[in-house]
Amino acid sequence: SSQLQRARDNFTSVQVDHKAAEVVQFILIKDQKKIPIRRTDIAKHIVKEYRAVYQDIMVRVGLIFERVFGMELVEIDTKSHTYILINKLEPTTEEPLSLNPKIGLLFVVLSVIFMKGGVIKEAVLKNTLKKLRVDFEERHDEFGDVKKLITEEFLRQKYLEYTRVPHTDPPEFEFRWGIRAEKEVSKLKIIELVGQLHNQDPQIWTQQYREATSQSSQSSQRS
Amino acid sequence: MAQPMGDSHRRFLQAIMSLGIVDESQANALHRSCCEQHGVNYDQRSLDDFIGAINVQLQPVFIQIRTGNSEEDGFQYRALVNMAETDVTRLSSDYAENELELFRKTMDLIVESESGSASSMDILNSADTLLTRKLKKKEAELVLQKFVQDKWLNEKHGSYSLSTRCIIEMDQYLRNTYQDLKVCHVCNNIALQSQICDNPMCGIRIHIPCVARFFKGNSDPHCPECKDFWPHEIPEIQRPPSSQ
Amino acid sequence: GKEKANQLQAEGSLFDPAAYAEHLLSFMGFNRLEDEDDNDEELTGFLPSDSWQRLAKRASGCFRTAPSFHYMLGSFLSEPPQPKQRVE
Ligand SMILES: [Zn+2]
Ligand SMILES: [Zn+2]
Structure with a gap:
């Protein structure tokens, strides 16, 4: 449009690059806690008077993440314009460099949800974790406040969704995969690992296996 | 002239992001494994060029993989550092x-x-x-x-x-x-943990690993600045942890 | 009981979280203690201190998480150290 053209004429390419670099810094900082980044915050803190060329800036930001950091800036909500960063590089087959034990817990939660068909009652999760010596109501040596970690932190990071089952009294709650998990976690690798743990061919879970392969073919199309 | 970045560089950068700092043998091992994973020829001598190619691209966002030495063991390390102090960086x-x-x-x-x-x-x-x-x-x-x-x-x-x-x-x-911050008389880097010349008119500082190298084999050490006797223990030179 | 569960799984898509938890426990290095009171519900024993690390190490291959950037310089406003201010 001519309006966009006029806006573009107001800023030099160097100025737009400079803004893009600032947005990259901002996103890296906001990603420290893995909480999705909102367009309104980017606009308020960084873009400011460059609002008219926001799209141009974000295209360059995406390129910097891809070409320099090997990451992809994914828009997870096109209405509210919310972004997350995910890794474009395949996980290494080598020893991971630094490890957060929370990944283990998150793996258990996500794998149970996925293997149970995409949704589980809170009680199922509680019972499973209890067998692994993790109690929702008790402080855990490594995870601290387990309930807070699962129903607040993993939620804010969009690894999980936690909703009340309609018409339940007393209220019951259920868990699903959050949008970050959908983008960041490989269902095929999960089902393969679950199969190894059971010492079984993962294809025996036919439904789940079909879903896992369709996710992986979609993501390979995307990149 | 800087080489363009490939996936091997990106993987190296990501590793340094998650570790924050690596010693030289870790840096070499990482360099090798990143090259091998992405089918790039590995040349042990080219670590500085390899990091240089990353730093060129990081410059616009005020981040850098920087080389420095440990005050404690004297060895070289590589750390990923932020270089900007702005309203944005204060949002950390x-x-x-x-x-x-x-x-x-x-x-x-x-x-x-x-x-x-x-x-x-x-x-x-x-x-x-x-x-x-x-x-x-x-x-x-x-x-x-x-x-x-x-x-x-x-x-x-x-x-x-x-x-x-x-x-x-x-x-x-x-x-x-810190206006009265001292640097090491030998290597010129900031000297916090160090030996200090006893002469109150002098008071120069030397890192302990720098002392070891500077006075190696010297049975009668004297201050390189004021020539007073150096009254501290002269430590042995530490050998770097071997690669692999 | 266990054989039957395996059979059911082999037939279809049934997934038993309780059986899964047992597999996870043995992967995580669970030390089973002799159980006197014949209680099938809860195994007695303990997990070694690195058990979650062990699982995390294995599971990290399923995640494409971007590493994050941490720094100290620039996280606070730099000003020279103040001579001790008196607070009234
Ligand atoms: Zn020195
Ligand atoms: Zn002196």
Whole structure:
């Protein structure tokens, strides 16, 4: 449009690059806690008077993440314009460099949800974790406040969704995969690992296996 | 001339992001494994060029993989550092405001000490004087633990010193902030944990690993500045941890 | 009981979280203690201290998480250390 053209004429390419670099810094900082980044915050803190060329800036930001950091800036909500960063590089087959034990817990939660068909009652999760010596109501040596970690932190990071089952009294709650998990976690690798743990061919879970392969073919199309 | 970045560079950068700092043998091992994973010819001599190619691309976002030396073992390290101090960089969420204030008080104590270290008691006492929000003793202890875990401070027998990562990233900040900050007479880098010439008119500092190299095999060491006798123990030169 | 569960799984898509938890426990190095009171519900024993690390190490291959950037310089406003201010 001519309006966009006029806006573009107001800023030099160097100025737009400079803004893009600032947005990259901002996103890296906001990603420290893995909480999705909102367009309104980017606009308020960084873009400011460059609002008219926001799209141009974000295209360059995406390129910097891809070409320099090997990451992809994914828009997870096109209405509210919310972004997350995910890794474009395949996980290494080598020893991971630094490890957060929370990944283990998150793996258990996500794998149970996925293997149970995409949704589980809170009680199922509680019972499973209890067998692994993790109690929702008790402080855990490594995870601290387990309930807070699962129903607040993993939620804010969009690894999980936690909703009340309609018409339940007393209220019951259920868990699903959050949008970050959908983008960041490989269902095929999960089902393969679950199969190894059971010492079984993962294809025996036919439904789940079909879903896992369709996710992986979609993501390979995307990149 | 800088080579363009490939996936091997990106993987190396990501590794340094998650580790914060690596020693030279780790850097070499990482360089090799990143090249091998992405089918790139590995040349051990080209680590500096390899890092240089990354740094060219990082420059616009004020981040850098920077080389520096440890005060404790004298060896070379590589750390990923931030170079900008702006309203944006102050949005970092790793520490609360009062935790950062405690960090600055700890730096003050360490830099102003002769030993380049501060006792946990002195630091915890200063936690009582925070202007932002006071920290209870237990809270302050946890914060100190977090600083050590995140590799900003080192701790030995209840005394704290600035880590190599911290000194590499904060080099210019420390030089600007502390007017009477001393540098090492041998290597010219900031000298916190070091030996000091006893002559009150001189008082030069030399890092302990620099002392070892400078006075190696010298049975009658004298200060390189004032020529007074050097009254400290001359340590042995440490051998670098072997690669692999 | 266990054989039957395996059979059911082999037939279809049934997934038993309780059986899964047992597999996870043995992967995580669970030390089973002799159980006197014949209680099938809860195994007695303990997990070694590195058990979650062990699982995390194995599971990290399923995640494409971007590493994050941490720094100290620039996280606070730099000003020279103040001579002790008196607060009234
Ligand atoms: Zn020196
Ligand atoms: Zn002297």
